[in-house]
Amino acid sequence: SPEGKVLKNSAPDLQLPVRLPGLDVKRLPETTFMPVEFPAGGYELGKAFTYEKDFDDSKVHYTVTPQKLEGNTLSVLVTTKQEFEILEDEAKALTKNSEDAAWRVKTTANGKGTATFDVSGKFLKEMNLVADSESIASPLQGGSSETRKLKTTLKVTRK
Numbered sequence: 001s002p003e004g005k006v007l008k009n010s011a012p013d014l015q016l017p018v019r020l021p022g023l024d025v026k027r028l029p030e031t032t033f034m035p036v037e038f039p040a041g042g043y044e045l046g047k048a049f050t051y052e053k054d055f056d057d058s059k060v061h062y063t064v065t066p067q068k069l070e071g072n073t074l075s076v077l078v079t080t081k082q083e084f085e086i087l088e089d090e091a092k093a094l095t096k097n098s099e100d101a102a103w104r105v106k107t108t109a110n111g112k113g114t115a116t117f118d119v120s121g122k123f124l125k126e127m128n129l130v131a132d133s134e135s136i137a138s139p140l141q142g143g144s145s146e147t148r149k150l151k152t153t154l155k156v157t158r159k
Contacts, residue, residue, distance in 0.1 A: 035078075035115065035124065035127055035129075035156070036062070036064055036076065036078065036115055036117070036124075037051050037053075037062075038064075043064075043066045044066065045066050045067065045068070045069060046065065046066070046067070047065070047066070048063050048064065048065040049063075049064055049065075050062060050063050050064075051064075055082065056084070057084065058082055058083065058084035059082070060080050060081070060082045061080065061081045061082070062078065062079070062080055063078070063079045063080075064076050064077070064078050065077045069119070072118050072119050072120040072121070073116055073117070073118060073119070073125065074116065074117045074119050075114060075115075075116050076114065076115050076116075076117070077112075077113075077114055078111070078112070078113050078114065078115055078127075078129060079110070079111065079112050080109070080110070080111035080112075080129070080131060081108070081109070081110050081111075082107075082108070082109045083106075083107065083108050083109075084106075084107055085104065085105065085106045085107070086104075086105050086107075087100075087101035087103065087104060087105070088101065088102060088103040088105055088137070089101060089102055089103075090102045092137075101140055102139060102140055102141070103137045103138065103139055103140065104137070104138050104140060105135050105136070105137045105138075105148075106135065106136050106138075107133055107134070107135040107136075108133065108134055109131050109132070109133035109134075109150075109152075110131065110132055110133075111129050111130060111131030111132075111152075112129070112130060112131075113127065113128045113129030113130060113154070114127070114128055114129075115127040115128075115129075123158065124156065124158060125157075125158050126156065126157045126158065127154065127155070127156045128153075128154070128155050129153070129154045129155075130151065130152070130153050130154075131151070131152045131153075131154075132149070132150075132151055133149065133150040133151075133152065134147060134148070134149050135147070135148040135149075135150075
């Protein structure tokens with residue numbers, strides 16, 4: 001759409017054997033090509049706006065604050081939050097089948113970064129986003145839970 005919302009793409013809708021926060025093969029083109037959806041009524045410098053995008057079986061919540069407009073370059077701050085829950089088997093592989101599940105894993109991922117856009121050409125120039133994820137894996141048959149942490153860095157630059 002003119003606001004940057006990707007209405008459809010031809011990327012495959014694959015289920016990976018592991019689940020990583022913010023990674024969805026079907027959504028990879030929009031994550032790198034146009035990661036921000038602007039409001040239909042336009043934006044205002046210093047005023048945050050929010051929206052959400054589907055990623056796998058959860059939603060990523062975005063808060064975007066336009067910071068500065070210099071010439072045709074708009075700089076924005078971006079924060080993201082994603083929460084989801086999955087089941088894993090004994091080998092800690094993703095499973096949808098509750099009979100095979102040995103672990104319930106609850107994940108929260110929080111990201112923060114910046115993006116710059118060419119407003120006249122309506123394209124992303126650069127984006128840098130760092131997301132910290134924490135997963136609490138709880139065994140379904142009792143025992144101690146474990147904490148897993150992951151830092152993801154996304155850097156996109158138009159050549």
